[in-house]
Amino acid sequence: MLVPTLVALLVCALAQLVSADSIDPSTLVGTWSSGAGNVLTGQNHDGLLTQTSFYNPVKRQFTVPATSGYSYSFSADGHFETAQFFYESNPSSPSCFNATLLWQHGTYKVSGSQLTMTPYKGDGAVQSMGQCLKPQVRLDYYSQVEHMSNWTTFVETDVVFFPDAKSMYGLQMYKDNGIPVPKMYLQFRPPQMMPTKSIFKQVIGAPGS
Template identity: 35%
Template sequence: MLLTAFIPLVLAALPSLAQDIVYDSAHNATTIVGTWSTGSKAVSTGAGFANPVNQSFIYPNTTGVSYSFTDDGFYEISRYRFNGNGSEPTCITGVMTWVHGTYQLIANGSIVMTPFGDGFQQVQDPCAAVSNFIQLYNETELYQSWRIFLDPVDGPKLHLFQFDGSPVAPQFQISATPNMLPTQSLINNTASDSGSLQSRSQTKRSGGERAWTPTGVGALLVSLVTVGAASLIL
């Protein structure tokens, strides 16, 4: 993220009683502590998604995003996403991301998440020169605001808004107790700051890993449209 994107929120975070977030039942039906997941709730943080020791993933049945927060300032994020390509519809990129670290709730309602430095992601692009590789992912993430509403069917629902105000897909609380890997750096990575990047191609695949090909991607298009329409309804 560009430094300029942080300036307005840094200024907004200066002490001002009029700007302080109000923790009330209308906007925050419960605390942010726990594990949250989007859509079908198939994606969850914790041991069932990523193994930082060997930088591998266990693929869920469907795409989604999951966040976990502790009551003492730690977070974890698991993401499984497809990124479309308007000029080449069959060149859909699959991305698995795992990262954890510490978070801070700012008085104006924003959240700053700072990684430990051992986060990573796997990128699969059937149209790229290197179609499957692992790279570090250790970006500090800034969320402009957040709200928790009480859904009459699924219970607490978390709404996060990114630094530019764009919404993250709504997440439902799947556990009031955070399901997370240990809240400390899990690998000795001396070049894992957000400005450093290491990558390695994947020549072997585990049993739970999927690879996308141009012919196989076509079958995903219908399901992606369905998922996209469902997310608009949520």
């Protein structure tokens, strides 16, 4: 029939008219973590920096979590923090796999569906670990702008890692090349973060800078 067809076309047209500008940036606020939630940004629940914190920026020291994962935190006033722990394999030498721990924080800006995170230079750190690396453990400064071409928040009703939860808020981000960042779930709102101001100043010529 003609009427249902016109209605369907109208619905499609209206869906296309819903621009990225309609995305509510406030839904981004909070601490998000992938998988079982063992990788988290910030300090502990009491606001203290302990040995269980993923990264200690004062001592420049990482604590290896129980499992790998990604975590991002976003504050309502435009600050971000990320903690990442992931493995990389070497196809030419399967026994040589590397583990990477990464942390940085700074400011972020939302422009429609696009998200840009600009870190504070001098604060971020990356630690590489692997039996085939020389040295086997290496710590360097890290500062890399992250740009997401798209992001969306949603309600997840099939939460594999949290069977007792009927539903959780989820966050899906996509890099510029279209590759998705591992899906994350909301762990804290307001976010659990380190101090949002710059902690150190970048020293030109410092090792790993």
